[in-house]
Amino acid sequence: MPVTSMRLSEIADFLEGEVVGDPAIEITAILPVEAAAAGAIAFISNRKYVRSLATTKASAVLVSPELAELPHPETTSLVVLDDPYMGFAKLLNHWTYVPREVTGISPLASVDPSAKLGADVNVMPFVYIGPDAVIGDRVDLHPGSYVGKGSVIGEDTILGPNAVVHHDCEVGERCHLYAGAVIGSDGFGFAPDRVTGLHLKIPQIGRTVIESDVEIGANSTVDRASMGETRVGRGTKIDNLVQLGHAVQVGMGCFLVSQSGVSGSSKVGHGVMIAGQAGIAGHVNIGDGATIGAKAGVHADVPSGSSVLGSPAFEGERAKRSLAAIRKLPEFRRRLRNAERRLEALESTLSSS
Numbered sequence: 001m002p003v004t005s006m007r008l009s010e011i012a013d014f015l016e017g018e019v020v021g022d023p024a025i026e027i028t029a030i031l032p033v034e035a036a037a038a039g040a041i042a043f044i045s046n047r048k049y050v051r052s053l054a055t056t057k058a059s060a061v062l063v064s065p066e067l068a069e070l071p072h073p074e075t076t077s078l079v080v081l082d083d084p085y086m087g088f089a090k091l092l093n094h095w096t097y098v099p100r101e102v103t104g105i106s107p108l109a110s111v112d113p114s115a116k117l118g119a120d121v122n123v124m125p126f127v128y129i130g131p132d133a134v135i136g137d138r139v140d141l142h143p144g145s146y147v148g149k150g151s152v153i154g155e156d157t158i159l160g161p162n163a164v165v166h167h168d169c170e171v172g173e174r175c176h177l178y179a180g181a182v183i184g185s186d187g188f189g190f191a192p193d194r195v196t197g198l199h200l201k202i203p204q205i206g207r208t209v210i211e212s213d214v215e216i217g218a219n220s221t222v223d224r225a226s227m228g229e230t231r232v233g234r235g236t237k238i239d240n241l242v243q244l245g246h247a248v249q250v251g252m253g254c255f256l257v258s259q260s261g262v263s264g265s266s267k268v269g270h271g272v273m274i275a276g277q278a279g280i281a282g283h284v285n286i287g288d289g290a291t292i293g294a295k296a297g298v299h300a301d302v303p304s305g306s307s308v309l310g311s312p313a314f315e316g317e318r319a320k321r322s323l324a325a326i327r328k329l330p331e332f333r334r335r336l337r338n339a340e341r342r343l344e345a346l347e348s349t350l351s352s353s
Helices: 008-015 047-054 084-096 316-327 329-352
Strands: 018-020 040-043 060-063 077-080 190-192 199-201 207-210 229-232 307-309
Touching: 008 018, 008 060, 008 077, 008 084, 040 084, 060 084, 307 316, 316 329
Parallel strands: 040 060, 060 077, 207 229
Antiparallel strands: 018 077, 190 199
16 A cells, blocks of 8 residues: 655665654655645755755755755755655655556457466456467556557556557567557558659568567557567657657667657667657667757767757757857847948048048
8 A cells, every 4th residue: 555654764764865853753745845844755856946955844855965965944854865866766656656456357358369368467448459469477458458469568567548569569578558659550661653643651561679667658659660670678768759760779778758759760879868859860870878959850870978959950068059149149140230330431431531
């Protein structure tokens, strides 16, 4: 059952942190630092919220050793951690944990006789499981979800309402596909017919592989390859409304934020961050650890460890300075016109003398 209260000393022991203040305080809620009241614990990891430490009404705050030196109310105790954000995540997971129930296979589900289902699976109403599909142990298939012919779903994976895994795809262990996510839909492949002006569809005969520990947000899509495979590496987290085209390769531990997209046959290395509304053209390589800024348009390879911004995207710091300069263009134009007028006046004076 979810936790309803913990002493601050218990929280510090659980997170392997150090209490500054009263370890006997009873904590009954986890809240944002600005909204927290007595009895609540908050956290600060973003420097934007540092000022809130001086005015918070929280009974306790998770902070870094650096922030522990700053002023805070006498009524607020601290739990000092090397990584307060990770501490918050661990505490919230512990606080909200609810044991999984096994409800079995609903009579309203459609399960092909040739499909293989593991132990303790939950197949809810209006789920479809196709021929020769393999469902691992402790998988949860929520209402309306679809597993196509020959697809494999790994152990402890969750398919949210109306999530779709098309035929001959593979989803690893401990994955979570949220509502409306689509895995293995046809890639966008067409050959232009120069005679008719129309387009001939290219059959998408490849597959899609989602490795273990991946999350794919609501209404995101990962297309199947025309040939070969589209692959998302282990531990990658994909936000809502993200599009990965056919034969895209995404490495391990990446973050793809909402409304970003990667076009066909591009390769994204390990540990890459792609911010919101960024677009990556086809056949582009993104190196390990690179950061693609919000709304960036990437048309060329990005080296490992680099940061790019803008459209077309270029090196991050230069891009920031360029974008800052754009805001000043009207002023620059006015100053240039004034300088031109003064120069014209000077030239006129010199020529008449």
